[in-house]
Amino acid sequence: MTPVCADTPCLILDRLRLQANCRRFLERADQLGVTLRPHVKTAKSADVARVACGGQPGPITVSTLLEAQRMVAAGFTDLLYAVTIVPARFERALALAGQPGVHLRLVTDSLPVAHQLVEATSAAGTDIDCLVEIDCGEHRGGLLPDDPLVLEIGAVLDTGRRTRLGGVMTHGGQSYGARGPASVPRIAAIERDAAVTAAGRLGNAGLPCPVVSVGSTPTFLHAEHLAGVTEVRCGVYVFFDVSQAERGICEIDDLALSVLSTVIGHNRAGARLLLDAGGLALSKDLGASGAGGHPHYGLVCHAETLEPLGLVVDTVYQEHGCVPVADPAWYERLPVGARVRILPNHACMTAAGGYGQYLVLDEGRLVARWPRFDGW
Amino acid sequence: MTPVCADTPCLILDRLRLQANCRRFLERADQLGVTLRPHVKTAKSADVARVACGGQPGPITVSTLLEAQRMVAAGFTDLLYAVTIVPARFERALALAGQPGVHLRLVTDSLPVAHQLVEATSAAGTDIDCLVEIDCGEHRGGLLPDDPLVLEIGAVLDTGRRTRLGGVMTHGGQSYGARGPASVPRIAAIERDAAVTAAGRLGNAGLPCPVVSVGSTPTFLHAEHLAGVTEVRCGVYVFFDVSQAERGICEIDDLALSVLSTVIGHNRAGARLLLDAGGLALSKDLGASGAGGHPHYGLVCHAETLEPLGLVVDTVYQEHGCVPVADPAWYERLPVGARVRILPNHACMTAAGGYGQYLVLDEGRLVARWPRFDGW
Numbered sequence: 040m041t042p043v044c045a046d047t048p049c050l051i052l053d054r055l056r057l058q059a060n061c062r063r064f065l066e067r068a069d070q071l072g073v074t075l076r077p078h079v080k081t082a083k084s085a086d087v088a089r090v091a092c093g094g095q096p097g098p099i100t101v102s103t104l105l106e107a108q109r110m111v112a113a114g115f116t117d118l119l120y121a122v123t124i125v126p127a128r129f130e131r132a133l134a135l136a137g138q139p140g141v142h143l144r145l146v147t148d149s150l151p152v153a154h155q156l157v158e159a160t161s162a163a164g165t166d167i168d169c170l171v172e173i174d175c176g177e178h179r180g181g182l183l184p185d186d187p188l189v190l191e192i193g194a195v196l197d198t199g200r201r202t203r204l205g206g207v208m209t210h211g212g213q214s215y216g217a218r219g220p221a222s223v224p225r226i227a228a229i230e231r232d233a234a235v236t237a238a239g240r241l242g243n244a245g246l247p248c249p250v251v252s253v254g255s256t257p258t259f260l261h262a263e264h265l266a267g268v269t270e271v272r273c274g275v276y277v278f279f280d281v282s283q284a285e286r287g288i289c290e291i292d293d294l295a296l297s298v299l300s301t302v303i304g305h306n307r308a309g310a311r312l313l314l315d316a317g318g319l320a321l322s323k324d325l326g327a328s329g330a331g332g333h334p335h336y337g338l339v340c341h342a343e344t345l346e347p348l349g350l351v352v353d354t355v356y357q358e359h360g361c362v363p364v365a366d367p368a369w370y371e372r373l374p375v376g377a378r379v380r381i382l383p384n385h386a387c388m389t390a391a392g393g394y395g396q397y398l399v400l401d402e403g404r405l406v407a408r409w410p411r412f413d414g415w
Numbered sequence: 416m417t418p419v420c421a422d423t424p425c426l427i428l429d430r431l432r433l434q435a436n437c438r439r440f441l442e443r444a445d446q447l448g449v450t451l452r453p454h455v456k457t458a459k460s461a462d463v464a465r466v467a468c469g470g471q472p473g474p475i476t477v478s479t480l481l482e483a484q485r486m487v488a489a490g491f492t493d494l495l496y497a498v499t500i501v502p503a504r505f506e507r508a509l510a511l512a513g514q515p516g517v518h519l520r521l522v523t524d525s526l527p528v529a530h531q532l533v534e535a536t537s538a539a540g541t542d543i544d545c546l547v548e549i550d551c552g553e554h555r556g557g558l559l560p561d562d563p564l565v566l567e568i569g570a571v572l573d574t575g576r577r578t579r580l581g582g583v584m585t586h587g588g589q590s591y592g593a594r595g596p597a598s599v600p601r602i603a604a605i606e607r608d609a610a611v612t613a614a615g616r617l618g619n620a621g622l623p624c625p626v627v628s629v630g631s632t633p634t635f636l637h638a639e640h641l642a643g644v645t646e647v648r649c650g651v652y653v654f655f656d657v658s659q660a661e662r663g664i665c666e667i668d669d670l671a672l673s674v675l676s677t678v679i680g681h682n683r684a685g686a687r688l689l690l691d692a693g694g695l696a697l698s699k700d701l702g703a704s705g706a707g708g709h710p711h712y713g714l715v716c717h718a719e720t721l722e723p724l725g726l727v728v729d730t731v732y733q734e735h736g737c738v739p740v741a742d743p744a745w746y747e748r749l750p751v752g753a754r755v756r757i758l759p760n761h762a763c764m765t766a767a768g769g770y771g772q773y774l775v776l777d778e779g780r781l782v783a784r785w786p787r788f789d790g791w
Contacts, residue, residue: 046504046791049791080734102734104422127422127423131422149680151751152751180682180735181680308550309550318700323698324694356555357456375525376502393769393790413695
């Protein structure tokens with residue numbers, strides 16, 4: 040690859056693949072009659088979010104208030120902060136929600152927090168919507184759909200002077216653990232049913248439920264229908280990754296994110312190439328890699344064509360990635376100083392390696408540098 | 416903890432523990448008659464490096480040229496870049512090495528690179544020392560001590576007009592895989608022997624070998640002697656971590672780094688607390704945790720006393736950490752909004768989560784904010 044960057048490791052984003060992934064998901068949302076609310080936690084980049092939103096200033100999903108702040112600063116106005124709010128964050132959240140034109144929705148699954156939010160919004164004089172988080176089986180955030188607290192929290196939010204009950208949201212994160220796409224439609228149905236059931240209970244109790252929000256990349260792609268759902272949140276699809284590909288959720292040719300890396304050594308005693316992409320550059324997330332039984336940190340590809348070379352990064356140290364090579368011919372094909380690209384196992388974690396920017400390529404040509412941020 | 420920070424997760428550094436760890440290693444180096452060259456890759460902080468160096472501007476070890484640049488900018492002058500250099504980095508390295516008073520040593524294990532370095536330094540008119548990396552059994556970087564290339568590379572570097580053969584270096588990284596301290600003295604002896612053997616071969620060939628550099632935190636602590644070694648490189652000891660403690664290399668009370676985190680939810684259906692310290696805040700490095708058979712991402716501790724509560728983070732998502740609780744009393748003891756501190760499994764990876772700074776405490780009181788950097 041000609042001088043896309045002076046030094047490695049660096050983060051490469053293939054714009055055509057990004058655009059294709061984003062277009063495909065927007066079209067599927069249209070077909071299913073739901074709003075797509077892309078999750079910006081994967082890319083943490085306003086430029087990527089603009090592509091995912093088809094050029095509109097939202098709707099988007101965020102996982103941290105820093106993401107919300109940066110996205111509002113970049114002109115996005117319709118945001119769902121999809122991690123349960125805690126009182127220590129009210130001030131930061133309400134400051135954002137109070138900005139002209141900004142519609143920031145919060146999430147809770149806690150009755151005490153709902154009460155505190157009602158008080159805080161009254162005191163601040165700021166209107167805010169808050170959704171109730173539902174647990175559809177992953178047992179991460181949320182209340183089970185039939186938990187009496189769903190109605191209690193809903194009623195508290197609904198009677199707040201400045202709060203509004205915004206609806207319900209759930210996340211079928213167990214879909215990432217599915218070994219293949221065949222079991223995903225069932226998880227998608229469970230996710231949908233949980234949200235729709237909770238929404239129905241609120242409605243039966245005379246409470247509003249304007250938003251019924253579900254989502255994960257696998258369940259959105261494989262849901263048979265989304266009746267009763269109003270919006271879907273997905274994140275990793277903008278880039279996709281090896282974990283998704285090895286589970287049959289996408290093709291390797293869909294992967295838009297890669298790490299450009301340099302061969303820094305040959306260890307013939309250990310029969311491995313050494314790369315300068317290690318645990319910081321790739322993350323230590325083995326994710327769902329190695330469906331065949333050999334977990335790894337990423338696929339080694341040709342630096343220009345991005346064709347997989349049939350090699351993987353099987354061990355990472357902080358600044359070293361190790362690539363086993365059975366055939367010594369690889370030492371000639373990839374001499375010290377040669378460059379390769381790594382398709383990462385888990386794109387969200389790899390992108391968060393501290394790179395600071397995406398180098399954006401169109402057919403191998405550097406066309407832009409898009410900043411990305413990390414932290415909270 | 417009173418308002419050490421407005422929001423979480425954030426990175427907390429206990430200064431007294433840091434100072435004690437650093438003092439102990441400096442004293443041990445004195446006892447063993449070697450120079451301690453602390454590795455700044457763990458902390459990526461000039462302030463931490465100053466403590467590790469007893470207030471002196473080096474010697475230090477770096478793993479990236481960004482670390483070298485930042486440390487030189489902060490006044491450090493004696494640096495070893497301990498990852499094999501590639502030609503694309505010569506320009507950056509030589510620009511640093513050419514600064515007044517700066518002594519930057521490089522490392523190689525490649526004959527072509529040695530030749531290219533001789534040419535590049537001549538062309539640039541910059542003097543530089545380069546060490547030969549030796550593989551003492553980990554099969555990461557380096558040549559086996561008896562590899563003929565050790566002498567060939569040494570001879571090339573020695574006859575360069577501007578290069579000097581700086582010696583040999585090796586890293587007994589396999590010590591991190593030891594299940595307990597009992598096997599570490601043997602690994603330390605292997606590490607030392609590899610370096611001393613390679614140095615002896617250079618000497619027998621009439622080549623200089625002023626530096627014989629070894630090091631890892633476990634091998635330095637457990638070496639029986641270091642005869643023939645001139646310097647030792649260690650990194651993680653400045654903070655230590657749960658991986659080191661669970662292997663018996665340090666005590667839990669030595670751990671200087673922790674992550675302040677907020678309880679953001681209770682999932683009673685899943686019998687877990689949810690924290691806002693997930694895969695980005697803690698890293699996904701399971702390291703050597705769970706010597707007892709249950710790998711985890713960190714120990715949950717009291718936010719002020721740092722006493723372990725007997726709970727662990729056993730699952731992480733990007734922004735959620737899950738803490739299994741067998742006893743529902745924990746929901747009362749740690750309500751939503753409560754804060755805890757997590758002792759991380761692998762300090763180097765956790766610190767690289769994008770925090771940007773260390774909040775430095777003396778006996779629970781915030782006394783400083785030390786910037787840290789990430790990237791390359």
